[in-house]
Amino acid sequence: MMASIKRKVAVIGAGITLFRRRLKETGRELSFYATKMALEQAGITLDDVDAVVCGTAPDAFDGVHMKGEYLADGMGGHRRPFVRVYVGGGTGVFTPIAAWWHVASGHFDIVLAVAEEKMSSCFPHPQKAFTTIFDPIYTRPLGANLVWIFALEMQRYMHVHGVKKEQIATIAVKNKRNALDHPCAQLPAKITVKDVLESEVMVWPVQRLDISPPSDGAAAVVMAAEHVAKQLTDDPVWMEGVGWCLDSTYWTNRDLYYPKYVEYAARMAYKMAGIKNPPKEIDVAEPYDPFDYKEAHHAEGLMLARKGEYLKDVKDEDDIFAKYGRDGDLPICPSGGLLGVGNPIAAAGMMKVCEIFWQLRKEAGKRQVKNDPRTGVAQAWGDLMQVGTVMVMRV
Amino acid sequence: MSVKVKEYRGTYYSRKDLEEGRVMAFKDRPEARYAWATGVAMGRFLAELKQGRIVGRKCRVCGRVLVPPRMFCEMCFRPTDEWVYVSDTGTVLTYSVSYLGPAAERLKEPIIIAVIQLDGASPGIGILHKLGEVKPEEVKVGMRVKAVWKPPEEREGAITDILYFRPVEEG
Numbered sequence A: 001m002m003a004s005i006k007r008k009v010a011v012i013g014a015g016i017t018l019f020r021r022r023l024k025e026t027g028r029e030l031s032f033y034a035t036k037m038a039l040e041q042a043g044i045t046l047d048d049v050d051a052v053v054c055g056t057a058p059d060a061f062d063g064v065h066m067k068g069e070y071l072a073d074g075m076g077g078h079r080r081p082f083v084r085v086y087v088g089g090g091t092g093v094f095t096p097i098a099a100w101w102h103v104a105s106g107h108f109d110i111v112l113a114v115a116e117e118k119m120s121s122c123f124p125h126p127q128k129a130f131t132t133i134f135d136p137i138y139t140r141p142l143g144a145n146l147v148w149i150f151a152l153e154m155q156r157y158m159h160v161h162g163v164k165k166e167q168i169a170t171i172a173v174k175n176k177r178n179a180l181d182h183p184c185a186q187l188p189a190k191i192t193v194k195d196v197l198e199s200e201v202m203v204w205p206v207q208r209l210d211i212s213p214p215s216d217g218a219a220a221v222v223m224a225a226e227h228v229a230k231q232l233t234d235d236p237v238w239m240e241g242v243g244w245c246l247d248s249t250y251w252t253n254r255d256l257y258y259p260k261y262v263e264y265a266a267r268m269a270y271k272m273a274g275i276k277n278p279p280k281e282i283d284v285a286e287p288y289d290p291f292d293y294k295e296a297h298h299a300e301g302l303m304l305a306r307k308g309e310y311l312k313d314v315k316d317e318d319d320i321f322a323k324y325g326r327d328g329d330l331p332i333c334p335s336g337g338l339l340g341v342g343n344p345i346a347a348a349g350m351m352k353v354c355e356i357f358w359q360l361r362k363e364a365g366k367r368q369v370k371n372d373p374r375t376g377v378a379q380a381w382g383d384l385m386q387v388g389t390v391m392v393m394r395v
Numbered sequence B: 001m002s003v004k005v006k007e008y009r010g011t012y013y014s015r016k017d018l019e020e021g022r023v024m025a026f027k028d029r030p031e032a033r034y035a036w037a038t039g040v041a042m043g044r045f046l047a048e049l050k051q052g053r054i055v056g057r058k059c060r061v062c063g064r065v066l067v068p069p070r071m072f073c074e075m076c077f078r079p080t081d082e083w084v085y086v087s088d089t090g091t092v093l094t095y096s097v098s099y100l101g102p103a104a105e106r107l108k109e110p111i112i113i114a115v116i117q118l119d120g121a122s123p124g125i126g127i128l129h130k131l132g133e134v135k136p137e138e139v140k141v142g143m144r145v146k147a148v149w150k151p152p153e154e155r156e157g158a159i160t161d162i163l164y165f166r167p168v169e170e171g
């Protein structure tokens, strides 16, 4: 497998809406905003687009079946080759991966990848729709809430490695503070470890400030084949590695302390990008952080730190910024992540791809990382704690 | 966000705006009902629960005993070979204490949940269930537990035929 890919693919434009708990615009309208911005940033119009890849998470949030088709007009999909891809929370990074093979295959030159989520439609809270993810015969009769499984995973991670809640809370502090500089952010805040530890206990060890919010929002990127990208821009950002992997939905049958499937996805992407020593060769990373512990869990799956060692030298707020802040050793989630910017599922993963794009183009303004980044990685994760999607980008 | 972009679009409203009619919303409740076939493996599993027993399936190639049972091994990708009873005692692999119900409603009395490796199941093969007769602060990873069953006449062939697992003192 993995024959060499002949056609290089670049990201040439990105767009994003505000992320908020409730937005008045419909999913189609939000998709239109993000798509239009991405096209404008790429300096092209919809006429130039050959195909569209849509990413959006469960139909149950919107209560509209065939949600991809429903959103298509807002994503520029009208009378074009259009397809929706969906791997739960991993969708946001999987969407540009699918758009990548549209272009890398040689079949299309310019492809839009658009991700949308509108979780507020499910009223009063999207959690109820989330519970339909569970096995109807075994798990649902137990009254499962989706946060349960993450709490079980977090506890297992802490237990196996002896990681403390105080250490994990520093991630929430960092990301929410980073989000103060993101104009689209839903929950930017200057908080302390103490605030996290004193916030409402939801499903121990998960507390309110450990967790990202439900959100509405959309994000998009334009991708182009090399010969087109070089005509359209002086600053293409190359998609040099893609990887994805799915584990079983029998999540109680694997040791939750480590996301092996994320590692497998990362290995696929790194091999393609020629990365042998991830912490040395990657300058900026956006691992998926719907919970604070997930940043650590995923950074380890991405092999940016050894198993259990992401927070080894992190005792307090100062340590986390020194190691993983924008001017730290290895900037992680400079966007503010899902914890700070918000978590409209598919759009949240795409937000991370947009962030790496802007960081590598040096367009991130106040969020710009200080290490002159050349290589970045974006990663998303989801379903029943079973999918990893990884993208390596370079300038 | 890019420094090249000056305006980000989207119009925020609050739950109060919605409830007090300042934002229009069209409400509906989709009515979709299901009767899920339990399948071959889970059908037997549920029937055994009704009898107060927990059954798994063994794959002779990888040697794993799978609980809940499956008629095929996803790793070896072949049919599993035999039914194997496992114990209703086991070890807590991880646990959490939930103050949230299924719709994110707040619970006054928390539910303690755990992934439990039953004795006789392969290492790492856990099941999800609740813990009872224990205070949240007393639960530990590695704790030994035993199933507390519904009385036989009340069992209906469901995972809830086990009410919860309680700690057991051993040795």
Ligand SMILES: [Zn+2]
Pocket: B059, B060, B061, B062, B063, B064, B073, B074, B075, B076, B077
């Ligand atoms: Zn097997």
